[in-house]
Amino acid sequence: MPLVSMRQLLDEAAKGGYGVGAFNVNNMEQIQAIMEAARETQSPVIVQASRGARSYSQDRFLYHLMLAASELYPELPTVLHLDHGNSAATCKSAIELGFTSVMIDGSLLEDGKTPSSFEYNLKVTREVVEMAHARGVTVEGEIGVLGGIEDGHGAGGDALAHLTDPDQAVEFVEKTGVDALAIAIGTSHGAYKFSRKPTGETLKMDRLIEIHKRLPKTHLVMHGSSSVPKELQDIINQYGGKLKPTWGVPVEEIQLGIRNGVRKINVDTDNRLAITGAIRKVFAESPEKFDPRDYLKPAREAMKRVVAERMQQFGQAGHAGTYTPVSLEEMARRYAQA
Numbered sequence: 001m002p003l004v005s006m007r008q009l010l011d012e013a014a015k016g017g018y019g020v021g022a023f024n025v026n027n028m029e030q031i032q033a034i035m036e037a038a039r040e041t042q043s044p045v046i047v048q049a050s051r052g053a054r055s056y057s058q059d060r061f062l063y064h065l066m067l068a069a070s071e072l073y074p075e076l077p078t079v080l081h082l083d084h085g086n087s088a089a090t091c092k093s094a095i096e097l098g099f100t101s102v103m104i105d106g107s108l109l110e111d112g113k114t115p116s117s118f119e120y121n122l123k124v125t126r127e128v129v130e131m132a133h134a135r136g137v138t139v140e141g142e143i144g145v146l147g148g149i150e151d152g153h154g155a156g157g158d159a160l161a162h163l164t165d166p167d168q169a170v171e172f173v174e175k176t177g178v179d180a181l182a183i184a185i186g187t188s189h190g191a192y193k194f195s196r197k198p199t200g201e202t203l204k205m206d207r208l209i210e211i212h213k214r215l216p217k218t219h220l221v222m223h224g225s226s227s228v229p230k231e232l233q234d235i236i237n238q239y240g241g242k243l244k245p246t247w248g249v250p251v252e253e254i255q256l257g258i259r260n261g262v263r264k265i266n267v268d269t270d271n272r273l274a275i276t277g278a279i280r281k282v283f284a285e286s287p288e289k290f291d292p293r294d295y296l297k298p299a300r301e302a303m304k305r306v307v308a309e310r311m312q313q314f315g316q317a318g319h320a321g322t323y324t325p326v327s328l329e330e331m332a333r334r335y336a337q338a
């Protein structure tokens, strides 16, 4: 099965009332971990790569690994999504490479750091939607600015400084025609999201619910939504790591989001923690070992367990075979008619 459109995956998720995890990758083991978790749980798949991942993998390694994934797991509808495209040119190069979905993050200027104006965001997002939809490729936009920095991307500020304004969200969706919308409700990128368990003060779920009421047909996206489980932090620290205490987004809050229009949930940190903990454990317990497979296999297995757990929690498990993917050409025709 060729890589498929994210729009279709999210439309199906909306019909079925579930969410789909979007997991970041940089290398073969991470892709394998996701695909194995998806096969085990019979889940549709969103694999996403940031600009940092594209440069790490020289783009073409990443693309060919994803082709291998679609050959080896033909029963799973699989999307290759660009995470946080910083400009129309970045999105264009991703589409030309074979990505079936792109995010244009016009909430920041092209430097990926400076919060932009609403007008700038509208203009750059509209430009990407026109280019992408002509080829059947899905577009995710962002309105409001998330906290934190990851892979060099992010304003780095307070997560509550630029929450998504519901009126602006409505105008943004109408004027740009995006398929999915990332909103800022108090989450941050990276491991250090909250210094205590988040409450209604820190995570603005009421804001999310209001946006969903105003935009019931728009697929909402939660970024920075790793749960940062204490067990994974503990493994790292038990074997010589030095993580400071931190809290992520509780799974129950994500599930509340899913009941209120969230269809895509971005998870990266949890997988990073799982991989690092597994490698540290091998290094600490078996310092005589030096074959990379001796630690990469447990690392891959640890990530697979986290991904499979999230696929169950988000509700996507069991939905891989419930629909027939349509081609990007067919998606392009549908966009042209709309």
Ligand SMILES: [Zn+2]
Pocket: 084, 189, 223, 224, 266
């Ligand atoms: Zn993000």
